[in-house]
Amino acid sequence: MSVWGAAVGGLVGTFVLTTILRAASELRLTRIDLPFLLGTAVTADRGRAKAIGYLLHFVAGLLFAMAYAMGFAVLDRSGWLLGVAFGLIHGLFAGSALVNILLPIVHPRMGTPSSSFASSALLEPPGFMMLNYGRSTPMVSLAAHLVYGAIVGAFAAAAA
Amino acid sequence: MTESDTRLDGAERDRPPSRVGGFAPIRDYAAIGDGRTVALVARDGSIDWLTSPAVDSPTLFGAMLDADRCGSFELAPEGDFLVRRRYVPGTGVLETTFHVEGGAVRVTDAMTVPAGGLPPSRELVRKVEGLGGTVPIRWAVRPRFDYGSARTRVERRGDVPIARSRADALAVRCFDAGEPDVSPGTISGRFQVRDGETALLALPMAHQEPLVFSTRAEIEDRLSATIEAWRSWSAGRSTTGPWAQAVERSAITLKLLISATSGALVAAPTTSLPEVIGGERNWDYRYCWIRDSAFTLDALLQLGCAQEADAFFWWLMQASQRTHPRLQVLYGIDGGAEARERELELAGYRDSRPVRVGNGAVDQLQLDIYGDVLETAWEYVREGRPIDAEVGKRLAGAADHVARIWRQPDAGIWEVRSEPRHHTHSKMMCWVALDRAIRLAEAGAIRGRTVSEWRRERSAVEDFVLTECWSEAKGALVRSPGSEDLDAALLLGAHFGFDPDGDRLSRTVDAIRRELGHGPYVFRYSGEDGLEGQEGAFVACSFWLVEALARRGLVEEAAELMDELVGLSNDVGLYAEEIDPGTGEFLGNFPQGLSHLALIGAAFAFEEEKR
Numbered sequence: 001m002s003v004w005g006a007a008v009g010g011l012v013g014t015f016v017l018t019t020i021l022r023a024a025s026e027l028r029l030t031r032i033d034l035p036f037l038l039g040t041a042v043t044a045d046r047g048r049a050k051a052i053g054y055l056l057h058f059v060a061g062l063l064f065a066m067a068y069a070m071g072f073a074v075l076d077r078s079g080w081l082l083g084v085a086f087g088l089i090h091g092l093f094a095g096s097a098l099v100n101i102l103l104p105i106v107h108p109r110m111g112t113p114s115s116s117f118a119s120s121a122l123l124e125p126p127g128f129m130m131l132n133y134g135r136s137t138p139m140v141s142l143a144a145h146l147v148y149g150a151i152v153g154a155f156a157a158a159a160a
Numbered sequence: 161m162t163e164s165d166t167r168l169d170g171a172e173r174d175r176p177p178s179r180v181g182g183f184a185p186i187r188d189y190a191a192i193g194d195g196r197t198v199a200l201v202a203r204d205g206s207i208d209w210l211t212s213p214a215v216d217s218p219t220l221f222g223a224m225l226d227a228d229r230c231g232s233f234e235l236a237p238e239g240d241f242l243v244r245r246r247y248v249p250g251t252g253v254l255e256t257t258f259h260v261e262g263g264a265v266r267v268t269d270a271m272t273v274p275a276g277g278l279p280p281s282r283e284l285v286r287k288v289e290g291l292g293g294t295v296p297i298r299w300a301v302r303p304r305f306d307y308g309s310a311r312t313r314v315e316r317r318g319d320v321p322i323a324r325s326r327a328d329a330l331a332v333r334c335f336d337a338g339e340p341d342v343s344p345g346t347i348s349g350r351f352q353v354r355d356g357e358t359a360l361l362a363l364p365m366a367h368q369e370p371l372v373f374s375t376r377a378e379i380e381d382r383l384s385a386t387i388e389a390w391r392s393w394s395a396g397r398s399t400t401g402p403w404a405q406a407v408e409r410s411a412i413t414l415k416l417l418i419s420a421t422s423g424a425l426v427a428a429p430t431t432s433l434p435e436v437i438g439g440e441r442n443w444d445y446r447y448c449w450i451r452d453s454a455f456t457l458d459a460l461l462q463l464g465c466a467q468e469a470d471a472f473f474w475w476l477m478q479a480s481q482r483t484h485p486r487l488q489v490l491y492g493i494d495g496g497a498e499a500r501e502r503e504l505e506l507a508g509y510r511d512s513r514p515v516r517v518g519n520g521a522v523d524q525l526q527l528d529i530y531g532d533v534l535e536t537a538w539e540y541v542r543e544g545r546p547i548d549a550e551v552g553k554r555l556a557g558a559a560d561h562v563a564r565i566w567r568q569p570d571a572g573i574w575e576v577r578s579e580p581r582h583h584t585h586s587k588m589m590c591w592v593a594l595d596r597a598i599r600l601a602e603a604g605a606i607r608g609r610t611v612s613e614w615r616r617e618r619s620a621v622e623d624f625v626l627t628e629c630w631s632e633a634k635g636a637l638v639r640s641p642g643s644e645d646l647d648a649a650l651l652l653g654a655h656f657g658f659d660p661d662g663d664r665l666s667r668t669v670d671a672i673r674r675e676l677g678h679g680p681y682v683f684r685y686s687g688e689d690g691l692e693g694q695e696g697a698f699v700a701c702s703f704w705l706v707e708a709l710a711r712r713g714l715v716e717e718a719a720e721l722m723d724e725l726v727g728l729s730n731d732v733g734l735y736a737e738e739i740d741p742g743t744g745e746f747l748g749n750f751p752q753g754l755s756h757l758a759l760i761g762a763a764f765a766f767e768e769e770k771r
Binding site: 025026028029030031033036037040044046049109111122123124125126132133134 | 281322
């Protein structure tokens with residue numbers, strides 16, 4: 001297992017994950033747009049939000065790959081199949097807690113059940129498993145995270 | 161008294177709206193837009209047309225094509241009312257004033273532009289202001305995505321009602337507009353407006369992204385910013401002369417039809433509004449027609465729209481690059497060459513079927529468009545704008561292509577669906593293509609290695625038109641060699657400077673006026689076209705007649721006709737493609753870019769003739 005391998009896998013995996021989500025969006029399966037969601041936490045400018053969002057998304061991808069690397073180290077094994085298992089946990093966590101609960105709390109423009117419309121523009125919250133963005137969103141998101149995990153696991157094993 | 165005669169009468173402006181079988185007359189609509197998409201608002205306050213996110217996207221509100229299956233956004237006083245409308249001066253923002261017994265309200269409708277904060281990607285805003293008395297208002301949003309074919313889910317996101325379907329969604333934000341009632345397929349409400357009170361309804365839309373819910377202050381700021389943006393744009397336009405108001409409205413309408421993302425101008429923002437009520441002449445006009453390019457660039461330059469002219473020219477060069485040296489009749493607003501035609505299972509406007517999306521004319525051979533493109537390039541260069549070597553090479557290639565193919569029969573400017581034939585107008589435009597290529601080469605703008613061939617073929621085209629396309633019996637250039645039919649497109653000879661012997665064109669104009677004219681109206685052509693039914697008079701042809709008369713020096717006669725034609729618009733200054741001369745009813749897609757381009761061209765022809 002190699003931390004560097006996991007890091008490279010994280011970048012490649014994030015690239016593929018982003019591409020899968022974008023393709024699903026173009027196929028009209030979902031309205032999920034992670035770079036937009038992340039970028040609008042920083043700026044209200046739509047163009048800049050997307051650019052910053054992509055950057056933040058890649059940083060997040062790298063950090064998750066490091067977490068995967070720690071998991072591989074603890075288990076003293078790696079590989080694409082273990083990566084897929086981590087990807088499943090990652091995908092479920094992202095849909096149920098990370099984007100659904102944690103992101104709205106820290107996102108200054110996203111609504112929560114307790115927010116009012118008094119002061120700032122609100123972004124439509126994703127809901128459980130991001131179902132608000134379309135019924136196919138959980139499947140698309142989960143599939144993308146499984147692929148991400150497989151790539152991180154494969155790169156980590158290959159660089160060992 | 162015709163409808164046009166009554167149009168300027170006060171009672172007509174205040175008349176109550178009417179519908180036949182759930183359909184408002186096309187004349188009753190006004191257009192609002194944001195440079196990305198367009199909504200049509202009926203006199204009775206119902207928004208019956210809106211596509212999102214782009215003008216060529218499927219409908220969200222499409223009641224104009226099927227009052228039952230497609231959606232709408234109704235907003236009006238309860239009970240009987242009279243209506244007076246206008247655009248906020250210098251803008252594409254509509255004001256509809258509803259008069260009820262003992263009161264009045266004004267509704268301001270706009271597609272807003274981004275301004276501060278985090279704006280939704282698209283937003284429709286309706287502001288209701290009490291002008292007197294207490295007026296009960298009802299509203300209902302019935303979204304039906306994808307031409308009514310997609311399953312629409314209506315639910316609440318917290319306190320906000322939303323409707324969604326696959327990658328599209330909209331929310332209904334209402335402020336002092338009653339408690340929204342959410343039922344399957346509909347979000348509705350009722351409220352009362354008293355003198356001095358305001359209510360606000362906004363529909364933020366999202367495509368492939370989350371919805372944005374703005375505050376009332378932000379929405380009102382965007383509405384104000386939208387009005388200011390329109391006024392600022394209009395203030396920079398050159399619209400003087402006796403028809404300045406009509407020219408300004410036409411300029412704003414063109415701006416509504418120009419894609420802010422690509423610079424292309426759609427022929428109209430709708431599909432399948434019929435040329436014959438109940439007939440089959442129903443086409444999708446949400447494409448950019450090469451036929452319109454020369455008029456478009458000319459109008460934009462005359463109006464002082466330098467940025468829009470540059471954007472349009474470069475869009476045209478990029479789109480046509482994909483099919484070089486062949487030109488397509490039309491291209492998508494993103495420059496795409498695909499326009500596959502298919503039919504939708506919809507009732508159609510007043511049973512006018514089929515309802516089509518896509519346009520089969522894309523596969524036709526139309527020789528006239530080469531003349532339009534080279535004229536456009538010549539106009540561009542003549543204004544002192546540079547074209548690069550690559551574009552110059554392609555324009556020369558297009559001229560070479562014309563020199564090779566001008567002898568072929570084609571579908572002609574009117575895209576008839578009968579067998580291809582030799583159209584006189586197409587040959588005339590081939591002459592224009594070769595003539596402008598020669599001028600461009602002489603100006604050093606394009607390579608001129610084959611200019612001698614262009615000159616030879618230009619003479620050959622001229623000989624063909626003057627000998628084969630002239631009818632002694634008619635005393636005019638006819639629609640095609642050997643026929644006795646006339647074609648109003650030949651009025652454009654004056655516009656493009658095709659008048660080889662100084663007499664035949666004048667006699668042709670007289671013959672067209674005599675045989676295709678009907679008062680101020682002009683039909684496109686006589687003879688068959690491969691389709692059932694008799695269409696209305698073509699608005700652009702009437703303005704072309706004005707221009708032809710003005711350029712012959714018959715200025716008074718032309719001005720009288722121009723006055724009459726300006727009076728034929730609807731109450732807010734818009735034109736459809738055609739008008740039924742008998743009833744004044746608007747026909748065809750709406751509002752029609754070519755009609756407004758022709759109005760601008762005619763108005764500026766007077767100015768040019770004065771110089």
